Amino acid sequence: MTTETETLLSIGEVSERTGLPTHTLRFYEQEGLFAGPIRRNAAGRRLYTEEQAHWARVCTKLRSSGMPLPEIHRYVDLVRQGPGNEEERFAILREHEQKVARQVADLQEALAVIHTKVEIYEEALAAGTAGELWRDGPICD
Template sequence: MVTTETRAKTLGIGEVAERTGLSVHALRFYEREGLLVGPVRRTAGGRRRYAPVDVDWLLICVKLRESGMPLADLKRFAELVRRGPGNEAERLALLDVHRRRVEEQIQALEECRSVITRKVGVYAEHLARGEAGGLWDPTA
């Protein structure tokens, strides 16, 4: 239960949603799925109260999910963190696999950007010369 003293140090679900960019619904989902590293405290009335460390953890989770970490991997990572010291090598391995996956995605996006940049150059050049008619014209 949350006392008056702890309430001053904790945040409500709306405040946490604001700070993390997650919706209230997503925060409840994260809790249900076991993605938090500690239990969410509750007031006598049953309202969730989050500690600053919960917000810090959620910000990490947000970045891992935004970067494409599968939910199963995020659950595993949270489970390892909850267990405490002694499994750092396993955490590192999980994060390293994800880092490599992100690097591959970045490489693929850079290749896409290169193609787009070339096409922008072609169109800009043709438009500047007044010769844009017929570029990729499927009716020609």
């Protein structure tokens, strides 16, 4: 059956792979961001499965794209409850996907504004007319 030899990882190893400080990994666990329990060795130290380490990596992406911890928690709760609520999980993911897409669009809009200003400076500096940037206009704001 599915009796695999699992590679178990220490918190330090997971930290290295994910880039998350060990403190943060413990914090995430405490906040309920892992569906299953994290095992411990005889000495009480955490042992992560590959799946859990992978999930931690996914979490970094969810977080860096702005998903709040409570929403990740909500998703994880659904996973923990087992099959039957896939539609709901899907809704969370799809909604977040759209939020991120909007974020990208907004950021690109801001980037355009910034780039415009960069270009103004670039040209003025090249032409040696930078001093005029401030001549009664909002140009250099």
